[in-house]
Amino acid sequence: MENWYWMTLVVLIGLTVRWTVSLNPYSGAGKPPMFGDYEAQRHWQEITFNLPVKEWYFNSSDNNLQYWGLDYPPLTAYHSLLCAYVAEFINPDWVALHTSRGYESHAHKLFMRTTVLVADLFIYIPAVLLYCYSLKEISPKRKIAVALCILLYPGLILIDYGHFQYNSVSLGFALWGVVGVSYDWDLLGSLAFCLALNYKQMELYHSLPFFCFLLGKCFKKGLKGKGFVLLIKIACTVMASFLLCWLPFFMEREQALQVLRRLFPVDRGLFEDKVANIWCSVNVFLKIKEILPRHIQLAISFCLTFLSLLPACIKLTLQPSSKGFRFTMVSCALSFFLFSFQVHEKSILLVSLPVCLVLNEIPFMSTWFLLVSTFSMLPLLLKDELLLPSVVTVVAFLVACVTFFPLCESTSEAQLQLTSFAVSVRRRLPGFTFLPRIIQCLGISCDTDLHILIRRKHRWKVCHADNCAHEENGFQMVIFFPHSDDASISQRTALGQEGTALHFKLDYSSTKIPV
Amino acid sequence: MAAFSLAASGGHWFSALALGVTLLKCLLIPTYHSTDFEVHRNWLAITHSLPVSQWYYEATSEWTLDYPPFFAWFEYVLSHIAQYFDQEMLNIHNLNYCSSRTLLFQRFSVILTDVLFIYAVHECCKCIDGKKTSKELTEKPKFILSVLLLWNFGLLIVDHIHFQYNGFLSGLMLLSIARLFQKRHMEGAFLFAVLLHFKHIYLYVAPAYGIYLLRSYCFTASKPDGTVRWDSFSFVRVISLGLIVFLVSALSLGPFIALNQLPQVFSRLFPFKRGLCHAYWAPNFWALYNALDKALSVIGLELKLLDPNQIPRASMTSGLVQQFQHTVLPSVSPLATLICTLIAILPSVFCLWFKPQGPRGFLRCLVLCALSSFMFGWHVHEKAILLAILPMSLLSVEKAGDATIFLILSTTGHYSLFPLLFTAPELPIKILLMLLFTVYSVSSLKKLFRKENPLFNWMETVYLLGLGPLGVFCEFIFPLTSWKLKYPFIPLLLTSVYCAVGITYAWTRLYVSVLTGCLVSKTKKQ
DSSP, rough: OTTHHHHHHOOOEEEHHHHHTTTTTOOOTTTTTTHHHHHHHHHHHHHHHHOOOGGSSSSOOOOEEEEETOSSSSSHHHHHHHHHHHHHOOOGGGOTTTTTOOOOHHHHHHHHHHHHHHHIIIIIIHHHHHHHHHHSSSHHHHHHHHHHHTOOOOOOHHHHHIIIOOOOHHHHHHHHHHHHHHOOOOHHHHHHHHHHHHHOOOGGHHHHHHHHHHHHHHHOOOTTTTHHHHHHHHHHHHHHHHHHHGGGGGSSHHHHHHHHHHHGGGGSSSSSSSSSSSSHHHHTTHHHHHHOHHHHHHHHHHHHHHHHHHHHHHHHHSSSOHHEEEHHHHHHHHHHHSSSSOOOOOGHHHHHHHHHHHTSSSHHHHHHHHHHHHTTTHHHHHTTTTTHHHHHHHHHHHHHHHHHTTTTOOOTTTTTHHHHHHHHHHHHHHTTTOOHHHHHHHHHHHHHHHHHHHGGGGGGGHHHHHHHHHHHHHHHHHHTTTTTTTTTTTHHHHHHHHHHHHHHHHHHHHSOOOO | HHHHHHHSSSSSHHHHHHHHHHHHHTTTSSOOHHHHHHHHHHHHHHHHSSGGGGGTTTOSSSSSOOOOOOHHHHHHHHHHHHHHHOGGGGTTTTTTTOOOHHHHHHHHHHHHHHHHHHHHHHHHHHHSOOOOSSSSGGSSSHHHHHHHTOOOHHHHHHHIIIIOOOOHHHHHHHHHHHHTTTTOOOHHHHHHHHHHOOOOGGGGGGHHHHIIIIIIIIBBOOOOTTBBBBGGGGGHHHHHHHHHHHHHHHHHHHHHTTTTTTHHHHHHOOTTTSSSSSSSOSSSSSHHHHHHHHHHHHHHHHHHHHHGGGGHHHHHHHHHHOOOOOOSSSOOOOHHHHHHHHHHHHHHHHHHHHHBBBHHHHHHHHHHHHHHHHHHHHSSSSSGHHOOOOHHHHHTTOOHHHHHHHHHHHHHHHHHHGGGOOTTTTTHHHHHHHHHHHHHHHHHHHHHHHHSSOSSSSHHHHHHHHHHHHHHIIIGGGSSTTTHOOOTTHHHHHHHHHHHHHHHHHHHHHHHEEEEEEEEHHHHOO
16 A cells, blocks of 8 residues: 555554543542542452452442442453453552552553553554545545544544543444455454444444344345355354353353343433433423333333334345445434433444444535534533543544535535435425535534523533434434435435424524525 | 634645644643743743843742743733733742643643744745645645644644743744745844844854855855855945844843843853753763763773772763763863854855855755754753754755755654653653654655655664664663663663764764755856
């Protein structure tokens, strides 16, 4: 590759930004008694290092599950164990049972930040580079641009290196999965995705597209011949990798069930804090949490999620293609985020990853979504005192995208890949010709959040989440269509209408559009 | 959205580069800062709360004001903004005060004054020949030059981590160079005079300015063979130049002359009481000299040629003491360094006088002056290497030979700045930024001059690659060994000696190329 040095520079820039952000405070720094996610990760190291595997997920005198009990799948626990060994080598106090609770020091912060960087460097960044190399039909320059923009995505950097989490591991594995299945290395892809799923159960957001895509591939090859063999192979790979990850927990039935209970805490409620999804937005008008009983909430959210992701999944199964796969990933992840039960604001990262992957196809929409997604986490970032790095990284990302992708000029229907959608709407609404302009203005409506922030300080969090949700909702509606033909278009339009309505309301209220 | 319209319209790549590095600077705000941070805070306090007559006498803090008056006025102006951030930082007795607002204010003052530097880079890019216009934007000399200057590793870590105001001062210098390139001599002279009264370290390059302006501006014509035509001397120009310099100096020093404080000001500006070398030896001739002395004394002791009782203790235990006493070689006095410096500068200045080659010849002479002073000066700081690296960037994109010299100079010079940042959290930053700059400069210049001979011969390649193992040894392996407590100075010693070799080599090569250029053109004409 002639342009290897540009890729090196891109990686170096990405690493520099990551490390400089990591100099900022982490979540719960100096805030006893519960601290934050940083302490959670350190606590997991302590637990996994000092207790036998059997006790990791059980409440005991040594393992108080109320205090940051382990609630991620086994691979996270193994990773914590690995880090704990290194920590113990450097300073045993860091992982001493009980006494290390709430341990904070500069050296320890440095160590924890380094573990994130190392994980990122070995899993996420190579996956991004490989993905960008694998992109077809674009110039090497453009590949580098895409790589830079993906590596500069502020949401992931701020949560992993500011707030403190290891999202880059699970997302990195998922990305390895994407690369694998796009290259037709299906077994490797499914293995990587199983690892992602076993690192963080939230990766379920991405599971359906993987399933449908691989199933579709098998169908395409003919279920009676090669396709069947492939299906068996994939199934074996998945089973084997799961078995391997869960080996210590399969010894006893109670063990496995307890882990599952820890992973899916249904009793936590429809949503927490201020999440930019449907439930939180509807909550402004209608207090669903109080009106409906818990099991009905669960049923409604399940049905809505299922319905909203169905069309895209069916299409992908029938017409598996690498591009369609990526778009379906966006659509499915967004459905989960918007409609499913117990969503965290950080889960938006799971949507952002596939959106990063379509950055090259629909630069304007992706950039806009990625900015909004970062903005939707602002309350969290403010709590962690990460305002300055947030603003800086967001602006840096915006500058990178604006420099490399001609954003403002490429908002015509065709360039947004919305032609078929617009045509189908025009069949019913002949006057529907102003879509591009709306979309341009939507970019501006990101700003309205800021106005809301200034004007209504006491309620801004709700409004903030609400506004972000509208924008994401609109995005989902749009994302449905890029690869569409007429097959299931009416179904989709019906689904999108709610989003459209919200969308338009928002636009007309927040910006003046010359019609 | 402001950035949206800004970047989308017109200036795109330059503004994107400038904006990008500005954002990087903002990310560096929470990094470690050295005592220079306190130095500048103290100066803010001094200039804000004391009358002018007290500025150069105040000594509550050990960090007394030792920059020329313009810089003091600059701090005075800043202090008026600072009071809206935090009044407490303007209290002289608040030693080592560092609230988060103080930090933000001081950091942002550096970032914002860098706007001048960005403008200067923009102007410099206009002076570069666009002959080799390639279709690719990233292979254009202008683009490469602006990255080399804007993203300069040295400036980033010295200004935005270590904390100093070199950005806008270098901006002034580059701007004055650009003005000379644009034939706006008066402006260039004015800017340089102002610069001198901001920071007197720029006296190093003053000979180049003086001779160039005298030769190429005050003499309006040359004979066909390039020698000076004495009858073309323009009195108007000399007088106007003199007037500019005089007026600027009067504005700066006038108040202190009126107060009869000039000797006091000068005693602050030129503290010859300090040692030959800084605590950490700047990688120059004296570092090699000291190292040789040390090696000789060790050998002498081994061979029983020296009497151990006569050797001063300090010189044997570490290189960290201020006063370094030589054991075998003669000790060096300030006067000796001054003479050495002058001798080193003279040939380049002669060349500028007898063989003027336009602004490019001037720039070469300027770099040589800066480098020679760095090589032989008294109590040189390692940071002073930036004085040579920045103008050298301008030369590097025009000629392959200069590009080689630039790469050796900048890589070793930047590496020699590593000991400035010794805290663990900054270790990855300095390594990453250094790699970023080095990888970019080497590969882009190689690409620019790909049609000519390879930039490095095997010796240079081996030398530059040797910096890698050296870095690994000094930063990672050495702290783990048992020598760390016994010989803490070894990494510093190794770094400065190793880099001194490279810088001496770059200096020699540049000198050779300038002198041969001078002679060759002379013989050609004859």
